[in-house]
Amino acid sequence: MRFLAKRIGFYVLAAWAAVSLNFLIPHFLPGGPVEAALSRFQGQLSAQAATALAAEFGLGAHQGFLPQYWHYLDDVVHGNLGVSFTYFPEPVSTVIGQSLPWTVVMVGLAIIIAWCLGTLIGIVMGARRGSWIDGLLPGAAFIRGLPQFWIGLLAVGFLAIKLGWFPASGGYSASLATPSFTVAFIGSAIQHAILPVLCIVAGSMVGNMILMRNMMVTTLAEEYVQAAEAKGLPRSRVMFAYAARNAILPSVVSFALELGFTVSGALLVEEIFSYPGIGFVLFQAIGNEDYPLMQGIFLIITLAVLGANIVADLTLSVLDPRTRSGEDAR
């Protein structure tokens, strides 16, 4: 349990660092762009919203640095992330609250599928090293270099527009006016999610696959695996219970380490499909110089990634006995 306590301590530190960075960046970088964007809303902001924005972005000198930091921390703890310029006068927290569930379900599902599929294929590739399957490696190197959003562009252009197999954009059919928990709506939502999920899986599966394959090759040369083979255990048992069980650990660690990047890539796929998630909102925010929304999205994505990291650590502590005996397996 010391392992988990240490890790949770680390995540608290990381969360504090993210929250503070979110405050420090606007304070130390040139404030001109924010003031210019803010001036468009002169007179429309309530007094309370104006002071909150001033504290977050370090505008106006009537408050010192530390009181502003305090004010900002207080706002963050209460979920007050300011007012969005794009969706004025909606607060940032409302805008994020509406788009976050879409992202969590679609992107979350895609990343989990990608990891499981990549691991499985990697195990098979490792087990059959030296066969024709090795010839696929350069192809894999090609795919893992591709940006996910480009795979999305291809999918829209060819599968959705040219062949008409899938809807090209949106999270649900435009004929269903508002989201609801009806069969028609959920069916439409699933239909719209298939293609973006496929793109994210295709884009982010390959890396884990190659890692898993190489770890399998390395593990299969270990003496305990050869001993298991010599005992005459069934091949599948040697592969999964002896080799894969140990080879999978780095793959769990790298899943956690790379999650921030995987999620970033997936957010761009949302934009390609005009999927109503966080990535699409982020694109709007950049286009409209909506600083409070950008900052809020950074904060939310970071916290989500930290949360997923904790889950990965829990998994690791189940899989790797070294973590339970207090050794630092990371």
Place this chain on the structure above:
Amino acid sequence: MKAARSVVPGPGRSGTGLRGRLALAVRAGRRSPKLIAGTAILSLFAFVTAFGPLLAPDNPSADSQQILSGPSLHHLLGTTYSGQDVLSELLTGTRTTILAAVVAALLAELISVAIGVTAGYLGGLPGEGLSAVANVVLVLPVLPLEIILAAYFPNLDWLGVALIIAITSWPFNARVLRAQTLSMRRRPFVDAARSAGEPNWRIIATVIVPNLRAVILTGLLFNLLFATLVQTSLAFLGIGNVTDWSWGTMFYWIENAQASLRGAWWWYVPPGLCIGLFGLGLGLVNLGLDEHLNPRLRRLRRPAAARRRARSLPIPAALAGDDRPEAGLASR
């Protein structure tokens, strides 16, 4: 072939003069077709980076009446929504893209070495502190972090974008290097340097870092691909100066004109293929180097012999164990 040369192990390394070294590189290359293919692809991109704007048949920013026309003899890769020549944009944009990737990759690796090796060598509280900083920056999602940094500098040029990528993408390699340094810190040759009274910075610079060159090289390859992907994603989102041609800004205009909905495949396919090809070149060089350093990953032509060899050779932990730098190339 530079890459191959620097990792050729054994007595051959002392091969004198350029000719001896070239011969060695060729021999290493013949054993690894992957290395040759990868180097050829990267050379092609280096060539286009140097001469791309001269090769471009048109001014990439010149509008014309021919809107969204497919590939033809006049426009080999067709035209954009404002009638610009796609091939010219691609050739001109390659320079900015590759230059920014190279600058970002080198700078990030420099930070990784400085922080990772120092953290590993010092150990104790200072080492733990540096390592904690690296781990915190590592869990922050790169793209949103870079967006909130870049958003405060409107019309950032490629150098600015490269700097932002460098200061946010060093932690992964720093972690790898720290782990490597930790395992090297108590080896006899380091102890020898220490007892000879060498100052810490000299031990790091002349003993530790040269021994990490394979790991550093792998890290650089990884950084190049990572920087290209991130830079393209940022430009696609409209960060930086969108009128400055790069593969990423091409994607910005592609998305702006909804090219995929209009069926203009000649516009959105080429820049993605370029990124994929560049990644393939880096990946092939990486695979080639990997097989060179870790015989277990080679194709087993003579299984028994290969196994015997594999067991007698020490495998650098970074290439065989948890902290495989290539793990990152993966889904990143």
